[in-house]
Amino acid sequence: MGHLKHRNLITTRERLRDQVAHALRAALISGELRPGEVYSAPGLAEDFGISATPVREAMLDLAREGLVEPVRNKGFRVTEVNERDLDQYTEIRSLIEVPTIGLITRTAAREDLEALRPVADEIVRAARDHDLIGYLEADRQFHLSLLALCGNDRLVETVGDLRKRSRLYGLTVLDERDQLIPSAEEHLELLDLMLAGDAKGAEKCMARHLGHVRSLWAKGKEEEPAVKRGAGTGRKPRTTR
Structure with missing residues (x-):
């Protein structure tokens, strides 16, 4: 059995490298690819049903983001995020996102906020339906689209990078x-x-939400030993071939 459960994510040749990178990020976050494990491009390519070249290119993109690191003649090792790293990422996100949410509450057009309701509903639906990949994608879309209403592209880019680096394990x-x-x-x-125009309330909610995400990461890490013994997944991921 291969590394990934969602091999059908790769459907067209267009931007294949980006599609592979996106699928690998989702696999990293969901825990299908494990921190500290080494994965080969040919092995992952077999799971996707494609050639190794776009997978290797995608893994190099992830290496530049700090998500994996090259291992000579073997493949790529998934980097581990420690508690100190995550605390710092969460602190930076709070410094950026909490006041920005207050600003957006005071300045954004009502129709622009309402346009995000279907995405918020999708996050809840995906969580209730145990659609983890859908949950992660809708969550990313909601947060970055909401922040984009402040009009600062570099801010959105920075938060997007922090989200990748502070990925959740054990979800x-x-x-x-x-x-x-x-x-x-x-x-x-x-x-x-x-x-409702409650900027202070929105800021408090955002701060609480980021704290909630942080606690989920810690809880996921606590569950890691059980998962590695086979609980929940019923399989053990392969490493390099």
């Missing part, structure tokens, strides 16, 4: 236990506060 087990649903529902609460 599969938490998802199976419905522990992602409260975090998912916070997106609707945030949107309602912003639509």
Whole structure:
């Protein structure tokens, strides 16, 4: 059995490298690719049903983002994020996102905020349906689209990079236990506060949400030993061939 459960994500030749990179990021976050493990481009390419070249190119992109590191003659090792790293990433995100949410609440057009409600609903739906990949994609789309309303492209780019670096591990087990649903529902609460014009309330909600995400990461790490013994997945990921 291969590394990845979502091999059908790769459907066209257009921007194949970007599609592979996106699928690999999702696999890193969901825990299908494990921190500290080494994966070969040919092995992953077999899972995707494509040649090794776009996979190798995608892994090099991830290496530039700090998500993996090359291992000579073997492949790429998934980098580990320690508690100190995550605390610092979360602190930076809070310094950026909390006041920005207040600014957007005071300045954004109501229709622009309302346009994000279907995405917030999708986050909750995906969490309840145990669609982890859909959950992660909708969450990313919601947060970056919301921040984009401030009009600062570099801010959105910076937060996007921080989100990649502070990826969550162990979400599969938490998802199976419905522990992602409260975090998912916070997106609707945030949107309602912003639509009501409650900038301070929205800032507090955003700060709480980032803290919730941080606690989920810690809980996911606590579940890692059980997952590595085979709990929840029923399989052990392969490394290089």
